[in-house]
Amino acid sequence: MRVYQALLQAFAWASAVLVGAMALAVTFDVVARNLGWANTGWVVEVSEYSLPVATLLIAPWLLHRNQHVRLDVLIDSLPRRLALLLERCANLLGMAICAVFVWFGSLLIIDSARLGSMVVKTLSIPEWWQYLLVPVCFFLLAVEFARRLRA
């Protein structure tokens, strides 16, 4: 349990640091380009790729802290037992949805790696790199929903 929480926290911090690094890199890029230092077209691309990475990294931590936007006012206004029942349904569905993402996310990675698809812009990277975090983060999200079911 402690390891699990530390992992979520570490992912969240990684996301925060990534956002800061993006801001610095893009600023540096503008300055460098205008001073004619270097052609740093790759900075733009790296910051593009960073956006889903930062988003996926922090998603499990947000769920753990119940920060994802949701309509909880209706649930809050229902009688307690009914609310608990609905809450359980929502968590069960959430877990199932995340399981689908883990499974098909993995398939996507395997498929793309087998085909050797590349994304060719300024940088060329294997397409499957982009999706690596999908199964990892959705697995953590599924665990989080399961944890709520037990609580």
Place this chain on the structure above:
Amino acid sequence: MTWWLSAIVLFGLLTGLFLLGLAAAFAFFGINIVGAWVYLGKEAGLIQLIRNGIVSITSFSLTPIPFFILMGEVLFHTGVAMKAIDAIDRLIWRVPGRLSVVAVVAGTVFSAISGSTIATTALLGSLLLPQMLARGYHPNMAMGPIMAIGGVDMLIPPSALTVLLGSLAGISISQLLIAGIVPGALLSVMFIAWIVLRAKMNPALAPAFAHEDLPLWDRWRPLIVYVLPLVLIFVVVVLAMTAGWATPTEAAAIGAVATVVVSWIYRALTWSNLMKALLGTAAISGIILFIIIGATTFAQILTFSGATNGMVEAIKQGGFAPWPVLIAMMAVLLLLGCFIDQVSMMLICLPFFMPLVALYGFDPVWFGVLFLMCMQLGLLTPPFGMLLFTMKSVAPREIEMRQVWHAVTPYVVMGVVALAAVMLFPPLATWLPKLMFK
């Protein structure tokens, strides 16, 4: 399946998941799994769903979102924002309803350097609300302006939601950001006029109190020291975009780095508050972008199911005049705004609205501003307006939700009036961007 049946099933399921209390992002994921299986071809459809989701936020046009949010978070966590509000507080005196007016003015200034409506409301609420209540202000007089000006933050650049709207709807992001300035300022002026009028008519609502007599320099110095540099950052960000020196992303990154540097110069920056600001930024942008991963494919599924085309065709066949269609779109947005969050609103409505905008030849920038104004009202309309909850969470415990609703009502009415004004006089939205992007 006929288009309207598809539409009813898809939207019905989505509503069900929302009502169940599943987070918006997961509700979209759930619908998409069903939709991708049915319309995009079983397993291949599900793989495509995940690919689309990730690719949809691998986008340079969305990168300003975290940067704009970072600007506000840095100023909030380092305490520089509070000094700025204090500086404005010193300048406004002998005005009826003084503290409420301070809230609106400070909120407008802070909007100009913060991309997050919630940060603005939370900041003003935690800072000014206790002061107002202690001075005997009526709770309506105290809470209303703070929530209202928090909503206006969305219209005044930098604004994360404006970037998102521009990116999703294919409207020029720089022009849309600039177009929000005049309507935002118009709303601020209306709010101030209302506060002064109310306080004049019934001074008991906002009891006047003696304000310390300061020498002229002491009054102005904090403004020059704490507010002017922030306004300069705003000007640089806006100029960089409009003059074509930098893309919105680059301008936003420079703005974010500049706020960090300014906070450092004020000796307000510590490692601990910088990290807090970064974590806060990652959290807020993560919430927004995660919904987008879930919802982009939703638009595709609506198209594949024939729902989008069906609806648009039906309106075309109906031969409706432009005005009723526009008003109907705004009405849908206002209604949705009472129940769901801004990002979901955009993702649900844009697939239907943008083809209609093209069909009727509405100016996209003008339409974008109207869309933003409806979303800004959605932040304030009961029962689920997000800023109402933000306010409730920073207000003293004895304040009930009913009272929060009551406090915001006149500002919602003013928002609707301003919306009508921009509808009737499009130049309110389009004049400034046209001037700046010749």
